Amino acid sequence: MATLSTSSLLWIHSPKPISPKLALFTATRFFTPKKSSSIVMAAPPATTATEVVPAIIVGGGRVGKALQDMGKGDDLLVKRGEAVPLDFEGPILVCTRNDDLEAVLEATPKSRWNADLVFFQNGMLEPWLQSKGLNDAEQVLAYFAVAKLGEPPIDGKTDTNPEGLTAAYGKWASAIATRLNAGGLSCKVLDKEAFQKQMLEKLIWICAFMLVGARHPGATVGVAEKEYRSEVSSLIAELASAAAAEKGITFEEAMEDRLCAYSRAVAHFPTAVKEFKWRNGWFYSISEKAIAEGKPDPCPLHTAWLKELNVV
Incomplete structure (x- = not known):
C-alpha cells in the first residue's frame, strides 16, 4: 500500500502516526x-457508473473525495460547517474524524439519523452511537488506502484475504459496495453479528x-x-x-x-x-x-x- 493516513485509510492511515492494530489469539x-454463512452477500462488481446511488458525502478529505470520484457526478459534498439537507435522498456517507461526529449530527436533520447515516470511522463507536439513540447505525470497515487527496484508493487485500477485507452493514450496505466496486475496490455486505466481530478485530x-x-x-x-x-x-x-x-x-x-x-x-x-x-x-x-x-x-x-x- 502507499503512504497513508489514519484519516485517509479507513482503516486509513495518515502521514501522521495515528492508531493501533494487532495480531494473535488461539484460545x-x-x-x-x-x-461463509456470516456473509449476507458478496457484492458483485459494478458494471456501470450508473448503478451508483447518489449520496451526500460529509467530509472533503482523502476518503470523502475518493468516494465522490467513484460516483457519477450527482453526489453532494458537505464540508465543515455546512448543513446536511433534508430533501436530498440517499445514503449520507460520514467521512470525518471521530471527534467531529457530534458536529455532523447537529448539522443533520434528526429524521435522517437512523435512516441514512453511514459511518466510515475507525475505532469503537458503539458507546457513542448508543448514547445518541443510533443503536442500529450503519457502518463501513474501510480497508483501503488513499495516499494523497485526489489519488485513486488502493485496496487492502492481503495474502490471507485476497478477496479483500472492507465490509459494510445496514440498509445502504449494497449501495456502498456498488460504489466501492465502481472504484475498483472490494466490499463484503455482512449481517450485524458478523460485522461486529470484524469491527472488533480491526x-x-x-x-x-x-x-x-x-x-x-x-x-x-x-x-x-x-x-x-x-x-x-x-x-x-x-x-x-x-x-x-x-x-x-x-x-x-x-x-x-x-x-x-x-x-x-x-x-x-x-x-x-x-x-x-x-x-x-x-x-x-x-x-x-x-x-x-x-x-x-x-x-x-x-x-x-x-x-x-x-x-x-
Whole structure:
C-alpha cells in the first residue's frame, strides 16, 4: 500500500502516526471455524457508473473525495460547517474524524439519523452511537488506502484475504459496495453479528499494533509484526479475550494470521497511540470496571504498557 493516513485509510492511515492494530489469539473458546454463512452477500462488481446511488458525502478529505470520484457526478459534498439537507435522498456517507461526529449530527436533520447515516470511522463507536439513540447505525470497515487527496484508493487485500477485507452493514450496505466496486475496490455486505466481530478485530489490530509499536520508538507496523511478534501476539490474545467476554461473542479462528497479514500489507505505517477515547480507551474502561469490582484486570499487559507510555 502507499503512504497513508489514519484519516485517509479507513482503516486509513495518515502521514501522521495515528492508531493501533494487532495480531494473535488461539484460545479455542474465543474462536470458531470461519463460516461463509456470516456473509449476507458478496457484492458483485459494478458494471456501470450508473448503478451508483447518489449520496451526500460529509467530509472533503482523502476518503470523502475518493468516494465522490467513484460516483457519477450527482453526489453532494458537505464540508465543515455546512448543513446536511433534508430533501436530498440517499445514503449520507460520514467521512470525518471521530471527534467531529457530534458536529455532523447537529448539522443533520434528526429524521435522517437512523435512516441514512453511514459511518466510515475507525475505532469503537458503539458507546457513542448508543448514547445518541443510533443503536442500529450503519457502518463501513474501510480497508483501503488513499495516499494523497485526489489519488485513486488502493485496496487492502492481503495474502490471507485476497478477496479483500472492507465490509459494510445496514440498509445502504449494497449501495456502498456498488460504489466501492465502481472504484475498483472490494466490499463484503455482512449481517450485524458478523460485522461486529470484524469491527472488533480491526479495533484489536489498531490497539495492539499501535501500542506495541509505540513502545519501540520509530517502529512501523511492519517492524512491530516482524521484530516484536511475541509482544503483539500476547496483547492480541489479551484484548481478544476481553472483547469476547464483554460482548459475549466467539471470534473466528486465525485472527492472528489475518491481522498480521494486514500489517504486512501496510508495513510502512508509523505507530502511535492516538484517539484514545475511540480505541484503546474502550479496553482500558473494561479494565477499570473489573478493578472497581474487585476482579483481576483482564488486560494487564495493555494497562501496564499504557502506563509505561504515560497514556493513562
